[in-house]
Amino acid sequence: MSEDQKVPRARPAWRRCLLGVVSGLVAGYTALAVAELVSATVRPQSGPVIAVGSAAIDRTPAAVKDYAIRHFGTNDKLVLQLGILATLTVLALLLGVLAAYRRRVGAGGVLVFGVVGAWAATSRPDSMSWTDALPSVVGAVFGAGVLYVLMGRLGSGKPTHTPATATQSREDIPTAAEPVGSAAGTREARWDRRGFIIAATAAAAASTTAGAVGRTLNNARGENAVASRSSLRLPAAASVAAPVPKRAQLRIPGVSPFVTANKDFYRVDTALVVPKVDASTWRLRIHGKGVTRPMTVTFDDLLRRELVERHITLTCVSNEVGGPYVGNARWIGVRLADLLAECGVRPPSEGGRADQLVARSVDGMTIGSPVEDVMDGRDALLAVGMNGEPLPFEHGFPVRMLVPGLYGYVSACKWIENIELTTFDAYDAYWVKRKWARRAPIKTQSRIDTPKPFARPTTGTVMVAGVAWAQHHGVDRVEVRIDDGPWQQADLAAEDTRDTWRQWSFPWKATKGGHTLAVRATDRAGRIQTERRTRTVPDGASGWHSVVVTID
Numbered sequence: 001m002s003e004d005q006k007v008p009r010a011r012p013a014w015r016r017c018l019l020g021v022v023s024g025l026v027a028g029y030t031a032l033a034v035a036e037l038v039s040a041t042v043r044p045q046s047g048p049v050i051a052v053g054s055a056a057i058d059r060t061p062a063a064v065k066d067y068a069i070r071h072f073g074t075n076d077k078l079v080l081q082l083g084i085l086a087t088l089t090v091l092a093l094l095l096g097v098l099a100a101y102r103r104r105v106g107a108g109g110v111l112v113f114g115v116v117g118a119w120a121a122t123s124r125p126d127s128m129s130w131t132d133a134l135p136s137v138v139g140a141v142f143g144a145g146v147l148y149v150l151m152g153r154l155g156s157g158k159p160t161h162t163p164a165t166a167t168q169s170r171e172d173i174p175t176a177a178e179p180v181g182s183a184a185g186t187r188e189a190r191w192d193r194r195g196f197i198i199a200a201t202a203a204a205a206a207s208t209t210a211g212a213v214g215r216t217l218n219n220a221r222g223e224n225a226v227a228s229r230s231s232l233r234l235p236a237a238a239s240v241a242a243p244v245p246k247r248a249q250l251r252i253p254g255v256s257p258f259v260t261a262n263k264d265f266y267r268v269d270t271a272l273v274v275p276k277v278d279a280s281t282w283r284l285r286i287h288g289k290g291v292t293r294p295m296t297v298t299f300d301d302l303l304r305r306e307l308v309e310r311h312i313t314l315t316c317v318s319n320e321v322g323g324p325y326v327g328n329a330r331w332i333g334v335r336l337a338d339l340l341a342e343c344g345v346r347p348p349s350e351g352g353r354a355d356q357l358v359a360r361s362v363d364g365m366t367i368g369s370p371v372e373d374v375m376d377g378r379d380a381l382l383a384v385g386m387n388g389e390p391l392p393f394e395h396g397f398p399v400r401m402l403v404p405g406l407y408g409y410v411s412a413c414k415w416i417e418n419i420e421l422t423t424f425d426a427y428d429a430y431w432v433k434r435k436w437a438r439r440a441p442i443k444t445q446s447r448i449d450t451p452k453p454f455a456r457p458t459t460g461t462v463m464v465a466g467v468a469w470a471q472h473h474g475v476d477r478v479e480v481r482i483d484d485g486p487w488q489q490a491d492l493a494a495e496d497t498r499d500t501w502r503q504w505s506f507p508w509k510a511t512k513g514g515h516t517l518a519v520r521a522t523d524r525a526g527r528i529q530t531e532r533r534t535r536t537v538p539d540g541a542s543g544w545h546s547v548v549v550t551i552d
């Protein structure tokens with residue numbers, strides 16, 4: 001028998017594939033929307049995209065993370081989430097096509113992704129409960145259900161010329177809802193176009209509503225935290241920061257301001273969702289080796305203590321030579337060394353048993369600092385304020401740590417909730433497990449802020465200016481070199497403290513043509529910033545910053 005005789009309306013394969021694609025996308029959309037809604041009742045971090053994204057961040061090798069930070073900067077997280085969404089879209093579409101031919105297998109595939117999401121969510125360090133699995137699982141069940149139902153509207157995918165082979169699965173038997181093909185004897189059900197469109201539209205519309213409600217609830221979730229921050233009035237510091245010397249701030253356009261505004265302060269962390277911690281329920285526990293009197297403090301306890309105010313320049317180990325991940329702020333907080341001493345902690349130099357202080361944040365980050373540095377008299381702080389306001393959520397509200405002279409990843413734990421005294425031998429913190437150094441004092445560095453690379457100033461005097469830092473040592477000298485000429489001394493702005501950066505400037509009698517400007521700093525111990533270029537991994541970039549300009 002010939003085919004045209006048997007099957008008047010043989011459906012072309014491409015159309016079946018297309019309907020599979022559409023179904024896969026609707027099913028994937030449903031799964032994510034339902035997951036969003038469920039995550040709002042569990043916690044925002046339990047959603048599959050966030051959970052898988054966070055798991056990916058944790059598993060990213062140092063070199064890749066470094067690459068991501070270098071190329072996407074603070075947008076690295078957005079890029080990651082978009083990448084996950086793009087991957088899920090492709091997978092949904094493939095599962096849809098698969099389902100068009102193997103309905104159960106396709107739907108089962110959606111469930112597998114639910115399991116992956118659930119596993120990622122429950123294995124997060126900040127996951128406290130199996131309920132973190134729910135968004136992925138419930139989302140996947142709905143997604144699989146939608147795919148299964150939509151495929152039911154397609155009818156059989158089996159070749160049309162096998163009327164008598166009897167190998168069809170049960171799915172091929174047309175149901176009442178599926179109009180049977182007009183040709184007698186064929187098992188090919190005509191597809192239920194109307195039913196498909198209705199089901200797909202209904203699923204998409206319901207998902208949009210569910211997703212929007214989930215989003216709204218998730219966004220409203222931090223309400224208590226937001227209220228606890230906006231109602232907060234920080235008490236005045238008992239020990240105020242010495243006023244910044246007038247001459248610490250040069251009047252040169254293009255140079256980084258001495259104090260970095262909160263909105264301009266760089267942000268580096270692994271949090272895909274910024275933790276919103278309610279200050280009124282926040283607690284910090286201090287315990288561990290050599291702690292004879294473990295302590296738990298509330299936020300009010302901290303505010304009742306003597307508050308100190310200091311300018312401290314924070315730097316990220318991921319900052320490239322000439323890079324932007326450095327900022328200076330006026331912090332207010334309590335002296336961490338005092339708290340530790342009250343707990344009975346002694347530094348190793350005085351016989352203390354713990355040489356490492358491990359700070360842990362509410363999102364499971366661990367940051368290890370040398371106890372010796374924290375207790376050697378420098379202004380290591382549990383900070384509660386930044387530039388005259390409570391810490392912004394992005395910068396660690398309600399409390400973060402800061403230790404002048406140490407890169408952020410070994411000192412500056414945001415959203416801190418736990419401090420454990422231990423040893424470097426006994427425990428490796430988060431970044432150390434990922435190939436970064438155990439100990440990482442900030443390297444002496446200098447940066448040319450102006451002129452910008454490839455700028456084209458005109459002849460005459462060009463102001464070359466920037467910042468230099470050598471936290472907790474202090475910057476004593478900055479020199480500039482034009483092309484292969486001699487190093488020439490730059491003018492240093494007044495020093496605030498040795499824990500802050502220093503602006504510098506150099507009036508350059510510029511001549512026509514292309515020039516390379518380089519800068520180097522010398523710290524108070526007389527150490528000249530090394531020319532030797534190193535990568536940021538494992539303990540911070542070194543080398544000289546240089547800028548190429550053309551004078552017209």
Ligand SMILES: Nc1nc2c(c(=O)[nH]1)N[C@H]1C(S)=C(S)[C@@H](COP(=O)(O)O)O[C@H]1N2
Nearest residue numbers: 266267268269270316361365408409412414
């Ligand atoms: N909880 C938490 N704290 C963290 C981090 C993080 O990922 N999570 N990153 C650290 C790093 S690498 C740096 S450089 C500083 C950056 O602080 P900022 O974002 O306020 O500039 O925070 C540190 N504290």
Ligand SMILES: [Mo]
Nearest residue numbers: 316317408409
């Ligand atoms: Mo960092």
